[in-house]
Amino acid sequence: MFETKLILASTSPRRNELLRLLGIPFEMRPSNADETHPDNVDAVGYVRQMAREKGLAVLHADGEWILSADTIVVLDGQVVGKPADEAEAYQVLRAMRARGHKVYTALCLRIEHGGGTMESLCATDVFMRDYSEEELAAYIASEDYRDKAGGYAIQHRQFHPCTGVQGCYANVMGLPLCHLAMLLESAGIKLEVDVPQACQRYNEITCEVYPQIYRKETTG
Numbered sequence: 001m002f003e004t005k006l007i008l009a010s011t012s013p014r015r016n017e018l019l020r021l022l023g024i025p026f027e028m029r030p031s032n033a034d035e036t037h038p039d040n041v042d043a044v045g046y047v048r049q050m051a052r053e054k055g056l057a058v059l060h061a062d063g064e065w066i067l068s069a070d071t072i073v074v075l076d077g078q079v080v081g082k083p084a085d086e087a088e089a090y091q092v093l094r095a096m097r098a099r100g101h102k103v104y105t106a107l108c109l110r111i112e113h114g115g116g117t118m119e120s121l122c123a124t125d126v127f128m129r130d131y132s133e134e135e136l137a138a139y140i141a142s143e144d145y146r147d148k149a150g151g152y153a154i155q156h157r158q159f160h161p162c163t164g165v166q167g168c169y170a171n172v173m174g175l176p177l178c179h180l181a182m183l184l185e186s187a188g189i190k191l192e193v194d195v196p197q198a199c200q201r202y203n204e205i206t207c208e209v210y211p212q213i214y215r216k217e218t219t220g
Helices: 013-020 043-056 086-096 133-141 169-173 177-186 195-203
Strands: 006-008 065-075 078-080 100-111 116-128 162-166
Touching (some): 043 116, 086 133
Parallel strands (some): 006 065
Antiparallel strands (some): 100 116
16 A cells, blocks of 8 residues: 655656556656756766755655656767757757767655655667658657757657667656666555556567666565
């Protein structure tokens, strides 16, 4: 029986959909954290810091557990944020075309009543296909680039921007489910669903990396 009140410090539709696959109740609340990337913090340090700050910036009541996450794209060692407009989205997606980049997601679970915080980090290598100028223009015109690190959605069926990934697919969507499941179970939250199976079924993929990530203890 799930008794803890879990708050997802996000209004992302993608994180909402993915978290629902775990079969636990939660509430979404916006975070007002400043996402400006400081010059003196490296990419991994930044994504970890942002995950923490997003959780701290969300309004909550005593006893609520706060789950926060941040996802970044790193190309040529530089953090690629969310494009501000069509021109920036075109510039970013053209720079990533037919090339590889990394996607990092940091998770932070803040446990109230002196429980402290628990964190996890996931990294995935993503390889973009050589999409045409016409395909790129059509995708940008769809406005699906908005509010997405790197300006793309890996799951977009028409644009299908990637040729493949090495690592967690759900991480590129913004919520690495196996990492999250391990984090929640380490905090004492029992999950009743087969997380790898639920993720693969939902995303219509075959995942080869989950056995190295999700080491669920079994009894009997």
